[in-house]
Amino acid sequence: MVTGESVWRAIVLYGANSATYKFAFGATLLEIAATGRNHVTLEELAPRYAELLCQALQRQPRQGTAGRSKFLDACRAFNAGELDVDALGRRTVQLGFNNVIDAFPQLSGGQAPVRYYEDQRKNSVAPGLTLRDELLELAESVHAQDLGAETVARWRLVETAWATGISDAVLAPPLVYDPDTQHLVLQTKQRRKSVTGVVAALSGYQDGRCAYCNQVMARDTRTGPIVEHVLPWKLLTRPWNGPDVDAIWNLVLSCKPCNDAKRDRAPHEPWMPWLEQRNNDLIESRHPLREVLMAQIGETAAVRHATLKLAYQRATELLPAVWAPPTSQGNGVEL
Ligand SMILES: [Zn+2]
Known part of the structure; x- marks a missing residue:
């Protein structure tokens, strides 16, 4: 049975991991959707999304398999006190969402059978993401807290695997x-x-x-x-x-x-x-x-x-x- 919840788990637990952005992105989406909003701009997503990645970098410096990420460099600079929170927000909007918005709904090379948002980044009137009912229902479900915990758990596992080899x-x-x-x-x-x-x-x-x-x-x-x-x-x-x-x-x-x-x-x-x-x-x-x-x-x-x-x-x-x-x-x- 395909449900909003089962597909979400499949994405978070079994989607490919080349970087941990999707964990931060998924957690941020769930938090925002829990407030009942059905539209969000990148500027609104950026602070929490960046915060989660900054915290992760403090826990474990390696958060991706690619050699270099300008976005993660910005998070590191923030952690080092070299970038203020506004600048981090701007860098996040500019760099942080490039892949994750397209990659998040992918499962084993195909589109996941449930869509959680519509990409409206190019919409000149209301740019951002339209959050679909599937996401809003998930965020309000009794299992939302479990999903949050599973995301955290999976995230730590992936970063530990990279750190230890x-x-x-x-x-x-x-x-x-x-x-x-x-x-x-x-x-x-x-x-x-x-x-x-x-x-x-x-x-x-x-x-x-x-x-x-x-x-x-x-x-x-x-x-x-x-x-x-x-x-x-x-x-x-x-x-x-x-x-x-x-x-x-x-x-x-x-x-x-x-x-x-x-x-x-x-x-x-x-x-x-x-x-x-x-x-x-x-x-x-x-x-x-x-x-x-x-x-x-x-x-x-x-x-x-x-x-x-x-x-x-x-x-x-x-x-x-x-x-x-x-x-x-x-x-x-x-x-
Ligand atoms: Zn038993």
């Missing part, structure tokens, strides 16, 4: 978006190919069993293993200052019933040693993910224990509701 398929599993269930699911065929990928790693480690209920997971793509954020993804929409939750240390494979039941909650604390043990085991077994995991949560088991404990504490302060996994199948370490 590790492909994003290794940092995060190769996922297929299933528009019917609106879940990201693993494709079994891809999993076999991607031997160094996270999915393969986790799947092998978990022996095809759900991390929470220990049941054998279904294998069809609709209900099959779902990549699960232990500490919820939603934290990225909060003032979260713990380790990046959209990273391998925090990802497990879950069956659909557990994923559905857990929703935006952390598991209850007694489950957490499973995750700590899993990360320690992958590191100690000299798994290819060893270095990545150590970089994410610590060099030694003691540091990792403290990192995890603190992350859990902060996460449950921000999002206090926790979920108790089914206990009958055992949730302890059984490795």
Whole structure:
């Protein structure tokens, strides 16, 4: 089922990434559309769009695969205090939208089946973008906040992949978006190919069993293993200052019933040693993910224990509701 929401996710999560503009652009569009406006000029889009990219550059200097971008140079100059906010706005209008307005609606080389705006840049009476109902409805939907969080998460993954030289398929599993269930699911065929990928790693480690209920997971793509954020993804929409939750240390494979039941909650604390043990085991077994995991949560088991404990504490302060996994199948370490 093609919906405004499923196509938006497909664009943000699976569109090509040669630069991170589209994340900033998508986030800015959603924010403006949430105010109910149906027309926006580039001058109005520019401040927020540039702000998001300036923040990203401070987080991670590499925000594109092209050698040079005059627009990103302007953002860097702003960060360095060499350009004031008005000048940045003008440079953004001039340089920042050249590709992204055309590129955003593209999916795998074709036009996405849903249009979110009409390009009216050449309209002499009201230049800018006309925001279509599809975008306004999306911005007002109950899932708008999730979409914001997914955008942030994807953005961080892409920039981390560029910064580390590790492909994003290794940092995060190769996922297929299933528009019917609106879940990201693993494709079994891809999993076999991607031997160094996270999915393969986790799947092998978990022996095809759900991390929470220990049941054998279904294998069809609709209900099959779902990549699960232990500490919820939603934290990225909060003032979260713990380790990046959209990273391998925090990802497990879950069956659909557990994923559905857990929703935006952390598991209850007694489950957490499973995750700590899993990360320690992958590191100690000299798994290819060893270095990545150590970089994410610590060099030694003691540091990792403290990192995890603190992350859990902060996460449950921000999002206090926790979920108790089914206990009958055992949730302890059984490795
Ligand atoms: Zn389960």
